[in-house]
Amino acid sequence: MPSQSSTPxxxxxxxxxxxxxxxxxxxxxxxxxxxxxxxxLGQWADEEYRIPEQEKPLPDDV
Ligand SMILES: [Zn+2]
Structure with missing residues (x-):
């Protein structure tokens, strides 16, 4: 019986x-x-990744 308990x-x-x-x-x-x-995720496309089309401020819950 194979034991898979410690095998990732x-x-x-x-x-x-x-x-x-x-x-x-x-x-x-x-x-x-x-x-x-x-x-x-398609986020590595050179231009899109470096140049965001629109700047969206992140909600800052402080
Ligand atoms: Zn990989």
């Missing part, structure tokens, strides 16, 4: 197809990195 699940990064352990240590899961996550 492995997922494939949707962006670069790298196998990574699916753990809570990785805040970008199921992506391998922040970069891959941004790419998948």
């Amino acid at each position: 699940r492995t997922v494939i990064c949707p962006t670069c197809k790298t196998a990574i352990p699916y753990t809570t240590d990785n805040p970008y899961r199921p992506f391998c990195s922040q970069r891959c996550k941004l790419i998948d």
